[in-house]
Amino acid sequence: MPPPDESGEDRLIAKYFRPLATHAGAFGLGDDAAALAPPPGCDVVYKADAIIGTVHFLPDDPPDLIARKALRVNLSDLAAKGAQPFGFLLSLALPQGIGDEWLAAFSAGLREDAERYGCSLLGGDTDRTPGPIMIAIAAFGTLPHGTMVRRNGAKPGDLIVVTGTIGDAALGLKVRHNPDIGAQWKLDDGMRDHLVLRYRLPQPRTAAADAVRRHASGSMDISDGLAGDLAKLCRASGVIADIAVDRLPLSDAARRALAADPALIEAVLTGGDDYEIVATVPPAQLKALKTEAAAAGVAMSEIGAVIAGPAEARFVTTSGERLKFARPSFSHFD
């Protein structure tokens, strides 16, 4: 039984969120803040990204997947910067009507990933909102001082690599909005499920973070589409990225969808929600980067090269045609 003066918010935190506060410096969420020292000689890497119902996820998405997506979009950034996660803060805004069942599933999903990625809940707050669910997470990682992999480190002569496969989540969102489209694309059930799950549940490449930190000259995660995000890296580095479209790593499902409708290449490259890493690497270090990432279970594909010139990302087909996009990058404010 709770102490007589304990509030509903305190009970909610104790029941659903205290088990996620595994770091001693989180004080079991029983204080007003957490206090942690990074390992000696290390920086803390700071990242915040929020997701909002109807904007970043669909209201009927399972709460455990919503929770895991909210955490993973942040862990994806930390991984691309070369950092290992250790903790996160959670600000949760919940509409009336969100009750214990939803919270139990949400916190169970969050706990699963907090444990998987070695990331303790450090604190946060819960509020009622007249609007949609909003989950604002700030996530923290560490790496040796001064070694965060920047957007601005790409150099002419570097090679360009991406982790995993590109475009699945953008295609998965199309399938969710129109289930019939899977048949038009000649996808089997497994392929359709693969694409949808890639939209619902990002795979942050935390396992590749150390390899990226040791070998990449520039890096960022792909959240708004490879075309737009790589263009950002090119602007920060003042270089051109030359990408061979036929070398893009695609899942079997994406390959089949593209065969059925080649115009989907635009969605694949600009749709976003990939949560893969795009990195640049000096040629002498390509093998070590790919070998170390592969040993950690993360595939890395070489897709192009950095050349000198006015900043842009070019996507060139085998026939030498350069792809043009109507809207190169997802943005909430265009």
Place this chain on the structure above:
Amino acid sequence: MPPPDESGEDRLIAKYFRPLATHAGAFGLGDDAAALAPPPGCDVVYKADAIIGTVHFLPDDPPDLIARKALRVNLSDLAAKGAQPFGFLLSLALPQGIGDEWLAAFSAGLREDAERYGCSLLGGDTDRTPGPIMIAIAAFGTLPHGTMVRRNGAKPGDLIVVTGTIGDAALGLKVRHNPDIGAQWKLDDGMRDHLVLRYRLPQPRTAAADAVRRHASGSMDISDGLAGDLAKLCRASGVIADIAVDRLPLSDAARRALAADPALIEAVLTGGDDYEIVATVPPAQLKALKTEAAAAGVAMSEIGAVIAGPAEARFVTTSGERLKFARPSFSHFD
């Protein structure tokens, strides 16, 4: 002119928020994350608290004050824990129709306080929402390793102090909801404005943080009312707090309102939004705590004592009567 592929979100960040990213480790918000090392031998203190339109502020509140309140509620926690702020992350969700004018005022207010409190913007994100404005801030401070002042450190025999004055914001909110009430309470215009400003713009006691860290045995900030928050400290410490109601520091405005309507003592003690510090201190250190806080410009008033017994906070009048509250602490989830 922005580069051709730059998104609306990038332009918004560059225009309104880059000037707030004063720490070198924030990379001018030009990367995906910030990287900072705390001073050697120091912990980082982590805190997150969000505010939501219609819940924590009124939609017609001036944007600069909304911004400053969003940051200050977090800085208040850091101060009560004994930490000096150095940075924060901002996740901002904006309804359609919030445009440049609002953002210019919002970011100007935020910048003013970021500078005032030595607190660099480190990153974050902006999104459109179909709901109300939500401002989720995670703030970070530092202090020597292991010196964060906890809720659970109060000991029988300690004295209890609070900074500033209590109850102004709760009365200020009543004035905002019903402007006629100021006349009933016989407030002059200056008093009415004082109470409303105390609601709109918290005064985090950052200047007293070092004194609290050096001398307090237990401490927390008062955000949900002194009665409820002190009860939390008592539960964490396993002690009774005995408070002399006549020793509570009150502003002239609050004093006059209470003279007109003595029942307002409940709002004063349970209404919340004080953003003062309540701390416990061994008697031998009371003078040093008060002197150092006063030297930093923060008044500290002794209001009671810690005694052994089953955890609770007691508020006792000069006639020996113990106050009872219908609802001892504000909570969004009762």
